[in-house]
Structures are given as structure tokens and as C-alpha cells.
Amino acid sequence: MTLLVLLCVFSHVFYLQVSSAPVNNVFQHLQSASKFWHISDLHLDPTYHVTEDHTKVCFSSKGVPALDPGVFGDFLCDSPYQLILSAFSYMKQEDLQPEFIIWTGDSPPHVPKEELSTDVVINVIANMTHTIRQFFPQLPVYPALGNHDYWPQDQLPTSTNAIYDAVAKLWSPWLNPAAVATLQKGGFYSLVIKPGLRLVSLNTNLYYSPNEVTVNMSDPAGQFQWLQETLELSRQNMEKVYVIAHVPIGYLPYAINTTAIRESYNEQLVKIFRNYSDVVQGQFYGHTHRDSIMVLLDHQGKPVNSIFVTPAVTPIRSLLEPYSNNPGLRAYLYHPENYGLLDIWQFYLNLTEANLEKRSEWKLEYIMTEAFDIKDIQPHNLHELALRFEQPKSKAFEKYFNHFMVSYNLTITCDNVCKTLQVCAVHFLDRKTYLQCIASAGRQKD
Template sequence: MLGNHDPYPANQMPYDTDNTAYYKGGYYSATISEKLRLIGLNTNLYYDQDRLTKDLPDPAQHLDFLDKQLQEARKHNQMVYIIAHVPPGVFELGSGLTWFYPKYNKQYLEKLEEFADIISLQLYGHEHTDSFRVQFDAEGTGDDWQKEYDTSDVYALDELRPAKLHELARAFTDRSNKLFQHYLQYNSVLWAGNTECNETCHLHHLCAITQLDYDNFRTCISGGVTTHHPTQTTHHHPHRSTPQPQVPTYMFYLIGGLAAVVFLLFLLVACMCLRKGRRLRAPRYAKFGSLSLNS
């Protein structure tokens, strides 16, 4: 994700008319799952401090790219997350301070409104503040939100504590249990209305909820003991005993060799020191010794 300080000089984002060189626009799209697409945009191209893009109709074909990606997402019944650095709109801590050139801000907002039915999340940076925005459509129906469900009502929970959720998971072991049916109904968050779930489907849901450890999950899926006893905790993993670390044989030879080298060096230094000490010591009948005795 490129920021306005990534180019040099800062804020001057090259627009690349043919979209074939430099950074190819600095935007991308990635399919996160069958139902979700992530679109990373380079809104620095719209930044009103960028003198290179001020008078362009669509710098780096950015808006055209966004339109095509949103069309593809709608065609494949995908929801979209949009991430970018510079946000549209007005900065809440500045007196009328804005980031986009006015024409780009208008075009960008129109595109977001056109595809509001599939854009579920937008994340921006740049401002160094924690805030949010609510965009209304042309009719002002931005407050037309619908409540899907209430967890405490649907699952008959008076409080959200681990023990209560454990009891709920225990109830899910019965595929016909109405609580599990409620769970299936709301699991897709209105993306799919089909709540049919065979034994394999039921097992995957149950194991995913109760077995976060990978090995325990595989044991659960394969019909191991945890499948029939989801009340058991996974604090201990007897089937995953931790092996004691083993020292490779070659390490013993390496350590022994190093010890021998150190010992030989010690002997060599000791011999050198001994010989040097003998050279420095005056003989018993040396010239200076005799003078010292006579004096």
C-alpha cells in the first residue's frame, strides 16, 4: 500500500499515462475467498498536493480499474473491502481541510455510491486520527440498517461467558437441536439462505468451534474421541508428547576436538612463557651479579 511520502519528491505520484511502466498505477485486487474481494487503491493520485495529476481525467486509469473490479465483484456475488492511504472527504481536525482534488473527490464518491450494495468495508490512513465516516446515497437512506439477530435471544444466553458458550457448543452436538439450526441460519450473515447441513457439514462446524488445536481438529474430523466428547478440554495433548532433544553424535567429536586444540594451545603458550622467563633471568655468576656481591 503506497503512501504520499513513498515517491520522491514527496506527494508527487507519477501517473503513468499508458499504465505500463514505473509502478503500473500502484493499485491491485485480490480474491480473499469465494465471497470476498480486496481492492487496494492508490488514492495518492487524487491528493491535492500532487501537481502531476491535477489536470488529468483519470490518473493511471485508477477510476477505470476500480469500476471494472467492482463490476466483476458484483457479477460473482462478492463483497468488497477497499483499502487506501489518502481518504476522501473532509478532515475532522482541520477547518475545511480536504485531501482530494474536488473533481476526484466527487467522482470517487459517486463510484462508491454506485456499488454501495457490495462494498462492506473501507479502511484509510493518512490522517493519524481514529475516526469514521458515514456516506449517504442520493435519497439519504444511509440509516436504513436492519438488525439480523440478537445473540442472547437466539441462543438463550443471559451472559457471554466461556462456561455459557461451552454449554452452547455442547448443545450443537445434536444436529437437530434448534440452537444449532439458528447457528446455521445466521452463520452465513445473509450471504446464503440454505441451512441444510449433512453429517459432514455438522462435524466440520462442531470441530471448528470446539477444537482450535490443529491435531485435535483432525482427530475430531476423523471421528476421534473429541468428536463424541466435545466437553473435554484440550489443555493436555497426550497424543502430542514432546520429544526430548537429542544431541547429534558429531557434536561429541566436535566438542572433543575443540577441547584438544585448546589444551595444545595452552601447552604452547606455557612453553613460550617458560623459555622467555629463562632468558630474562640473570645467571648465578653473571657480570652484574658479581659487581653486586663485591659492592
């Protein structure tokens, strides 16, 4: 059975009974704050089904036997529809009275190229779009394209194409005509979402290292120029800006000297965000499937921007990885007047328990300010937290690394090399300062 045929099965949403750990009175001190949800990396695998032959549970395992498949998924497979429904059911049931949702891409599964096509990718994105809209018919949703939201994957182009056309139509109820026009043209857009608050959705897939379409381009789709002009206009209009995208800036916290996007493009984005740090209130990404933070420092070492990478809904991991992530989703709290970011409420599903009990019980994993004893998630507080991570045997870092995996396995520890990569990635987003951090850590070990 093909992916396209299987998608037809999922044309209607079936609501689930979802258990939840109560959030109620724990958050009374922040009840006046505004909130929004962040979801990312849904990676629906319509082929997922529990069967005795574990090599045939899902196409996304690519023939590798699933580990312990259950109704809500497996750590070697992408998301079954039941997992995605349980996530949205929990969000709806919890009713945090959010102002909007940001959705940072990647709906299709990790399957061989021949299992997908342009039509299948469009159908998967349409399925997820309609599912979200059925759960939250009145709530604005602001999406960003992911590297899997195209066929062939990663090869997002610099001009109009069938997929940009399709998502522009699918997402038009959430956007304005100007945003739809730039989305259709280059896969990016901006719009004012509240008085004095602009959202910028970047297509960072244009800068992604495996994207062969944009090799040697100085400004793919003119997005750098567009971004600078947009931020300059926001500065003149005294707007604050939230930036969303799929592939993050900075260095990967699990690979030495490796940026998620091409290094030259990363340098350009870091420069732009430093120049407009008075305008940008926060940056929100997905892609890595893990939970991490970054703090952008200016040339004097002053913290000027808070950056967040949200964990995935899909639990899939590569065979080469020692760990995965439990499915996660989160809410951000922000000041309703100046749009400053106040806190993160991170929720997760213990996949092993959910499969054993055959019911999903999403829980609060942590509240950022309480977990790390910080006032809010503004840059200076995240900077001070990151300095605590650097300390030997830092309990704060141990907690952070457990959150990085979304409480996947408490017995997994982060050795000295692992910690160096994590800590340097939090604080140093450009090549010069990152390499200095790595070198300094090496000297301390000698």
C-alpha cells in the first residue's frame, strides 16, 4: 500500500481521550502572561502499524526492526497518526488560552526518496494542516517550511514551484495576502500578528548544507536582503519581532564544528541578528528533534538574543545515535505589552509508558524558570544559566542534558567532550568565537 493511498484513510479527525497531569495552580504566578504553542517535526508516517514482523512496522525504519512498537509509536519510526492526534488532543484539552500556534515544519516521514513524490508531500502537509485546523478552528497558526516539506527532500528552490503554491493556498486562511505572496515566491513571509508584534517566518532550508540548489548563491531567493529590509522597517515602526524557521542558526550541540546551515550563511544570519537585536525578541526553531537553547552575544560579549530549539513530536532516531527523544511540545509565556519572553512550559509523552498502558498521558516535563531558578528567559538570564552549565559537575547542566533528550533515558550521561560541544553551542554562534570555545576547552583538559 502506498503512502498516497494510506493518506486517504486519515481524511477525518478522530478525537481521543487523553489523560494529563494537571497544570492548574502551579502557574498562578504567571496567569496574566500571554501564551502561544510551539509544535515541530510531526513527521507523520501513514504506514505505521503494529505487526509481529518488526521489519514491516513502518517505512521510516527503512527495514530495520522496530524496537518495541505500540499504538503511539516506536523509537525507530516516525509518528503514527495516533501520536499526532494525542498531542493535539492534549493541547486542546489543556486549554492554556493561547493566542496563536507556531509550527516549524517537517510533516512528511523519513523514508526513501522513491516512496515519496511532490503529490505525496503536498498531501501529507495538507493532512497535517487540516488536522490542526479541525482541532483549533479559531486559533491563528503561523507555519514555517521544513527540509522534508519538499520533494526531493532538502532541495527547496529559490522560486515558485508546486509545493510553495500548495502551501500558500493551504495556509492562506492564517495569513494576509502580502505574506501569501512571498510564501508562494520563496517559502518565507512576515506579518503583524498583534499590535506592535511582527512574526517573520524564514525559509532557512535555502541555507541547509544538503541543499544542492543553492550552492554558491550569495543570497538565495533574496531572503537576506528581504530580512534586513523587514527588520529595518520594524525598527522604524517600533515593532518587536519573533523569528521562526525550521533549520536553526548556530552550531549543532552534538557534532563538533558543524553548523546546521552552511557556515557562510550562518555568519550572515548571525550578523543580521546582532545588528537588529533591539528588534528581535526571540527566535524559534525545530529540525534537530532535541530541546536546546542558544544565547546570541554581541561583539562585546553582551547577551542580546534568546534562541530556542523545540523538541520533535516524532520519536524517531538514527541507528547511529545513542539516544532519541520522547515526543514533546511546548508553550511559551510572553509579556502581553512588550512581548518579552517570560517562560517555557515543556510537555512530553513517555512513549514507553504510553505504549504499555495503551493510553497517552502527556505530562509537564519542566517549567524553565523553576527548573533552573531564573527570573525569565530573557538573554541575560539565559547567559547566566549557560555560565552555570560550564561549572564542573554542574547539576544545572545535568538537568539541561536530560531535557535535551526530553527525559528519554536518565541513565545516559554527557562526558567531557559531549559537554564541551553542548556548552560551546549554547554561547557561541559564529565561527571565530565557537572555535575559541572549543580550543579553550581542549587546553583546560591538557
